[in-house]
Amino acid sequence: MKHVIIGAGPAGIIAAETLRRADPRSTVTVVGDEPEPPYSRMAIPYLLTGSIGDAGTHLRRGADHFAKLAVDIRRDRATGVDVGDRRVALAGGGHLDYDRLLIASGSHAVRPPIAGMDLQGVENCWTLADARRVAAGARAGARVVLMGAGFIGCIVLEALAKRGVELTVIEMGERMLPRMMDDVGGEMIKRWCESKGVRVLTGARVGAVSAADGGLELALDSGESLRAELVVCATGVSPNVDFLADTAVRIEDGVLVDEYLCSSVADVYAAGDVAQGPDFSTGERRVHAIQPTASEHGRIAALNMAGGRTRFRGSLSMNVLNTLGLVSSSFGLWMGAEGGETARAADAERFRYLRLEFQADRLVGALALGLTQHVGVIRGLIQTRVRLGQWKPQLLRDPLLVMDAYLDCTRRRA
Amino acid sequence: MHPQARLSGRVSVKIQFKTGGSLVEHLPPGTQGNTVELEVPEGATPMDVMRQLCMPTGENYLVSLNGEVVVISERGKRVLAENDHLAIMPPIQGG
Numbered sequence: 001m002k003h004v005i006i007g008a009g010p011a012g013i014i015a016a017e018t019l020r021r022a023d024p025r026s027t028v029t030v031v032g033d034e035p036e037p038p039y040s041r042m043a044i045p046y047l048l049t050g051s052i053g054d055a056g057t058h059l060r061r062g063a064d065h066f067a068k069l070a071v072d073i074r075r076d077r078a079t080g081v082d083v084g085d086r087r088v089a090l091a092g093g094g095h096l097d098y099d100r101l102l103i104a105s106g107s108h109a110v111r112p113p114i115a116g117m118d119l120q121g122v123e124n125c126w127t128l129a130d131a132r133r134v135a136a137g138a139r140a141g142a143r144v145v146l147m148g149a150g151f152i153g154c155i156v157l158e159a160l161a162k163r164g165v166e167l168t169v170i171e172m173g174e175r176m177l178p179r180m181m182d183d184v185g186g187e188m189i190k191r192w193c194e195s196k197g198v199r200v201l202t203g204a205r206v207g208a209v210s211a212a213d214g215g216l217e218l219a220l221d222s223g224e225s226l227r228a229e230l231v232v233c234a235t236g237v238s239p240n241v242d243f244l245a246d247t248a249v250r251i252e253d254g255v256l257v258d259e260y261l262c263s264s265v266a267d268v269y270a271a272g273d274v275a276q277g278p279d280f281s282t283g284e285r286r287v288h289a290i291q292p293t294a295s296e297h298g299r300i301a302a303l304n305m306a307g308g309r310t311r312f313r314g315s316l317s318m319n320v321l322n323t324l325g326l327v328s329s330s331f332g333l334w335m336g337a338e339g340g341e342t343a344r345a346a347d348a349e350r351f352r353y354l355r356l357e358f359q360a361d362r363l364v365g366a367l368a369l370g371l372t373q374h375v376g377v378i379r380g381l382i383q384t385r386v387r388l389g390q391w392k393p394q395l396l397r398d399p400l401l402v403m404d405a406y407l408d409c410t411r412r413r414a
Numbered sequence: 415m416h417p418q419a420r421l422s423g424r425v426s427v428k429i430q431f432k433t434g435g436s437l438v439e440h441l442p443p444g445t446q447g448n449t450v451e452l453e454v455p456e457g458a459t460p461m462d463v464m465r466q467l468c469m470p471t472g473e474n475y476l477v478s479l480n481g482e483v484v485v486i487s488e489r490g491k492r493v494l495a496e497n498d499h500l501a502i503m504p505p506i507q508g509g
Contacts, residue, residue, distance in 0.1 A: 041508075110474035113470050113473065236508075237505055237507075242485050264481070
């Protein structure tokens with residue numbers, strides 16, 4: 001059996017290792033287009049703060065790790081797939097034949113359609129190569145503008161602030177983290193960042209970027225203009241699917257996959273940022289471009305490629321973020337479920353906030369700010385779909401009792 | 415309807431249109447959710463739909479038509495037909 005995996009990120013690497021165990025006599029080839037050993041993008045902030053070196057970002061230690069597993073890692077890029085002949089065309093001119101194919105090609109950073117975004121000094125912060133350029137430009141005292149205060153933006157924000165730059169954050173949305181926090185939480189994070197010396201502009205748009213005095217000038221729609229030596233763009237990512245343009249592999253927000261991570265074409269699977277798979281909360285198919293989903297997708301896709309029949313129960317949309325020491329987290333249907341009920345507790349002075357979302361007597365979503373000890377409990381209650389029974393009215397009155405509710409409900413189930 | 419289409423007397427076609435994230439605010443007023451039936455002039459391309467909805471016509475979207483990727487160079491060329499499913503998805507948050 002010949003397994004080919006397109007993509008050497010967490011989804012691809014976990015799939016390769018799982019295949020090696022589940023299908024020992026197969027050949028496993030991984031194609032990745034970056035000039036590094038397989039690495040984790042989640043480690044990039046630690047690289048930027050100097051806590052780790054390049055090697056600290058690598059997914060596996062030891063130069064011979066993959067050779068020992070007989071996993072062939074090739075530096076090349078897939079340019080097309082012929083699902084009839086079961087063949088992947090490569091940018092280097094060669095091709096790979098497969099019996100089973102995994103598309104784990106991930107996503108790429110995209111920049112907004114603004115004049116001047118191609119100028120020198122405007123960088124993404126998505127790949128290791130990006131991170132090295134950002135590190136070179138983000139010297140202590142340098143004026144840096146960060147475009148985008150989403151999840152990635154806020155992670156990069158922390159790393160940039162720690163490098164001692166003069167930092168301004170520009171977010172198009174009306175609040176920070178518009179896709180992971182409500183207005184109460186977003187406002188608290190903004191005030192927190194401002195208290196740490198970061199300038200935060202929300203509901204703000206950059207009209208154009210131009211070169212000025214050896215640096216960059218950003219013209220905002222508000223009329224203000226900002227000078228910067230470095231502009232870091234963290235305005236989102238998009239799945240890498242162009243090489244599938246002439247295939248029967250169905251695409252919507254990403255590669256559509258079923259509960260076995262199989263695409264619309266037999267023997268072609270997808271995993272990670274590129275896959276639009278079952279969502280735990282809604283049962284609909286969604287792209288969750290987060291590392292826990294990538295790992296789980298990779299493992300389950302590989303088990304099924306090896307001939308198994310393992311169902312994926314759906315990924316929980318979940319983010320945990322540390323912004324300059326303030327930990328925020330979002331889970332599942334945090335914006336509320338249809339016909340559901342909401343409980344909120346906020347303490348703006350102490351930067352604490354908890355929002356719980358219920359459907360019938362189950363917890364289906366939550367936001368938490370400044371409450372690290374509740375993260376595991378909330379996730380557990382959502383993922384196990386525990387019936388809260390008499391605890392629900394109590395939680396509606398005081399959501400901070402969630403820990404007691406968890407301990408009581410899980411003890412009863414045990 | 416596109417003003418030029420009205421002038422030339424062309425007919426329109428109905429398509430199923432899906433988007434997400436911040437682009438949802440460009441859907442016609444009163445739209446529920448992120449999917450809507452749209453009437454577009456005959457001969458319209460995905461790029462024309464973006465203009466019709468006043469979406470920023472950047473290249474950073476994922477565009478698919480009936481489950482097939484429409485690469486950037488094709489977005490102003492592929493002609494939409496009755497009952498086509500067009501999806502234009504903005505960048506997403508990674509993590």
